Amino acid sequence: MSEHKPESLNYKSAGVDIEAGNTLVERIKPIAARTRTAGVMSGLGGFGSMF
Incomplete structure (x- = not known):
């Protein structure tokens, strides 16, 4: 019986x-910065921002 090794997965092969x-993200940063108001608690980060 031949041993079947599963194909390794990575982001690139998933598209x-x-x-x-x-x-x-770098292109969007200046656009997102223009929407900043006094209620924003932090800037653009790993996921989003806090309000």
Whole structure:
């Protein structure tokens, strides 16, 4: 009986481009900064912001 090794999974093989995502975040930062109001508790971060 042959041993079957499962294919390793990673973001890239799943169609996720981390570098493209990081580039998009950098492009969005100045736009998001313009929406900042007095109630915002922190800036753009790993997930979003606190209000």
